[in-house]
Amino acid sequence: MLPELKIQQLRYVITVxxxxxxxxxxxxxxxTQPAISMAVRELEHRLGQNLFERGVQNRLTPFGEYCLPRFRDLVSQHDRTAKDVVSQADGQEGHIHIATVPSVASRIMPSFLAEFIDRFPGLNISLHDENAHYVCQMVAHGEVDLGITSLWQSDEELEYTHLFEDKVGVVCRHDHAFAEKQALDWQSLQGEKLIRNGTSRLLMGTAATELVENSAFYISNMISLIAMLEAGAGITTLPRLAFPEHSANLRFIPLSDPIVVRKIGLVKAANRTLSPAAQAMQAFVLEKLRYKEG
Amino acid sequence: MLPELKIQQLRYVITVxxxxxxxxxxxxxxxTQPAISMAVRELEHRLGQNLFERGVQNRLTPFGEYCLPRFRDLVSQHDRTAKDVVSQADGQEGHIHIATVPSVASRIMPSFLAEFIDRFPGLNISLHDENAHYVCQMVAHGEVDLGITSLWQSDEELEYTHLFEDKVGVVCRHDHAFAEKQALDWQSLQGEKLIRNGTSRLLMGTAATELVENSAFYISNMISLIAMLEAGAGITTLPRLAFPEHSANLRFIPLSDPIVVRKIGLVKAANRTLSPAAQAMQAFVLEKLRYKEG
DNA sequence: ATTGAGTGATAAGAAAGGCTTATCAGGTGG
DNA sequence: CCACCTGATAAGCCTTTCTTATCACTCAAT
Incomplete structure (x- = not known):
């Protein structure tokens, strides 16, 4: 019943x-001139009224005067929409929600995001930090677009792309006997008071398993853990990234036997397409963080 | 640079x-289903991003979620525009400015316009009454769309379509000697005190020319003229339509020799296209008023 | 008056788009 | 396991849209 006003025809009229x-x-x-001529006539015919005075001079008819501002409005909304949609599609604009484990959030993301927002100034980023389990859950539930974390467990809903490995080492106070060592093996740790933390499960299934099983303390909160270590209450194991590098009193000694790594990768929902902005972030993450040693 | 978003494609996406x-x-x-399929794919390809998740289920991608409300807005503005433009083109809506001489305005237009607005309820009408000269001028200057008037003078800018003729007669008080006559000729009027008015020029160039030339009074205002006649100050000539039919004291006697008529017609600007609403009015005027005796 | 450069209209044919029919491939429920 | 749903794909047709070539008209300068 309603005729379709083709944007192009309206643009022709406006330009004329x-x-x-x-x-x-x-x-x-x-x-060419006939193209314009015919397109305008076709529109006029479909509307049943001329837009331009024919014959003497080509000025608008009263009906044309009525139509012109409406045509302009429609075309300008079209152009605005097209521009918005295209810049969204190009990843020039948009929102990205990303979640990472705290160590990545504090050690990797600051400089990484600085570079990213420099390259994509139109993008709006929200960064959440949560433990590895919750990061995966947020990605699976669509609360964030991307996660950078170690994989909690293999999950069909999640698509994991490996970025880098983070070697586990021993953390002790500067006055501990281990403090000056270049490397340690698990046997050396026997008899030490080992405090477990959220990352200790990385040692499970390795030669060091029994160390963990014999540990009597567990502290999940990183701040509390650091305080305990600084108080000389014991030692712990941490991936290097999770080690607070500015700590004056603590030392990080690589564990050489067994070599235990935390695999850090990019996680996304398997059957969900990323927003264009998130695609740009994904590509940037892969370009900048893949295969680097943490 | 900007891709054209075809209204139809957007409508397809929304409907899907x-x-x-x-x-x-x-x-x-x-x-058919392939038509939709191909149109949507073509749009997706042009935007460089998928709108729908392919494979498992056809729900929107995040990009699609972003686009959908914008597409809806654009399509709905398109539909509003198309509706407005079409109803304007059909003459279902719009403004008409019309000017007539006072006699037509008061004797013809009331019932005519009542019928017109009944038939075209969406139209908005402004009626001006002015003397014949000014009516023509308003039409020529585009201040009104149409005029119903006698033609002041032939004018290339104006297009005149004859509607009906309005016979001139003699107007006198009920106690005048002429009051009971069925008709009068110009010789009978000699010696009477004739008051000229704006329509007296109709007699110029007829056998009654000298009557007008010998008249000493001229009154342009119709109210004053009536008052003078009712006071018995003289007689005048008027076209029948201009005669105030409800006057108790005045009588209208047709002039039989010479028969003088005021030609009333529809006047429009020659090289201007009428608005659709005015076209509807024009057609209605021609249908209802042409060839009627006034 | 004539001519030349401007205007828009028109016709015929080529190119591009959009639609249909026919068919295929993947997933789901009886 | 098969019928039936979904969407994708290919070939061909038909419509739309564009270009080239040409005409008719107006206006101004010669």
């Missing part, structure tokens, strides 16, 4: 008015 | 979302 002639419009639109 | 499937959309849009 602006240029004051069909020829002028045809030059500006890179079309 | 609303129906929840390509097949459903194709049924509602009276198209």
């Amino acid at each position: 008015v602006e240029e004051g002639s069909f020829h002028g419009a045809s030059r500006r639109l890179h079309r | 979302v609303e129906e929840g499937s390509f097949h459903g959309a194709s049924r509602r849009l009276h198209r």
Whole structure:
């Protein structure tokens, strides 16, 4: 019942008015004059009314005067929509929600995001830090677009792309006997008071398993853990990234036997397409963080 | 640079979302399923991003979620524009400015316009009454769309369509010697005190010319003229339509020799296209008023 | 008056788009 | 396991849209 107003036809009409002639419009639109002429006539025919006075001079009819501002509005909304949609599609604009484990959030993301927002100034980023389990859950539930974390457990809903490995070492106070060592093996740790933390499960299934099983303390909160270590209450194991590097009193000694690593990777929901902005972030993450040693 | 978003494609996308499937959309849009499929793919390809998740289920991608409300807005503005433009084109809506001489305005227009607005309820009408000269001028200057008037003088800018003739007669008080006559000729008027008015020029160039030339009074204002006649200050000539028919004291006697008529017609600007609403009015005027005796 | 450069309209044919029919492939429920 | 749903794909047709070539008209300068 309603005729379709093709954006292009409306643009032709507007340009003819602006240029004051069909020829002028045809030059500006890179079309031949008959193309404009026929398109305008077709529209007029479909509306049942002429838009331009024919014969003497090509000015608008009263009906054309009525239509012109409406046509302009429609075309300008079209252009605005197209621009918005395209810049969204290009990843020039948009929102990204990303979640990482705290160590990555504090050690990797600051400089990484600085570089990212420099390259994509139109993007709006929200960074959440949570433990590995919850990061995966947020990704699976669609609360964030991407996660950078170690994989909690293999999950069909999640797609994991490996980025780098983070070697586990021993953390002790500077006055501990281990403090000056270059490396340690698990046997050396026997008899030490080992405090477990959220990352200790990495040692399970390795030669060091029994160390963990014999440990009597567990502290999940990192701040509390650091305080305990600084108080000389014991030692712990941490991936290097999780070791607070500015700590004056604590030392990190690599564990050489067994070599235990935390695998850090990019996680996304398997059957969900990323927003264009998140795709840009994904590509940037892969370009900048893949295969680097943490 | 900007891709053109074709209204139809956007409508396809919206319908697919609303129906929840390509097949459903194709049924509602009276198209085959491949038509929808290909159109959507073409749009996705042009935007460089998918709108729908392919494979498992056809729900929107995040990008699609972003686009959908914008597409809806654009399509709905398109539909509003198309509706407005069409109802304007059909003459279902719009403004008409019309000017007539006072006699037509008061004797013809009331019932005529009542019927017109009944037939075209969406139209908005402004009626001006002015003397014949000014009516023509308003039409020529585009201040009104149409005039109903006698033609002041032939004018290339004006297009005149004859409607009816208005016979001139003699107007006198009920106690005047002429009051009971059925007709009068110009010789009978000699010696009477004739008051000229704006319509007296109609007699110029007829056998009654000298009557007018010998008249000493001229009154342009109709109210004053009536008052003078009712006071018995003289007689005048008027076209029948201009005679105040409800006057108790005045009588109208047709002039039989010479028979003088005021030609009333529809006047429009020659090289201006009428608005659709005014076209409807024009057609209605020609249908209702042409060839009627006034 | 004539001519030349401007305007828009028109016709015929080529190119591009959009639609349909026919068919395939994947997933789901009896 | 098969019928039936979904969407994708290919070939061909038909419509739309564009270009080229040409005409008719107006206006201004010669």
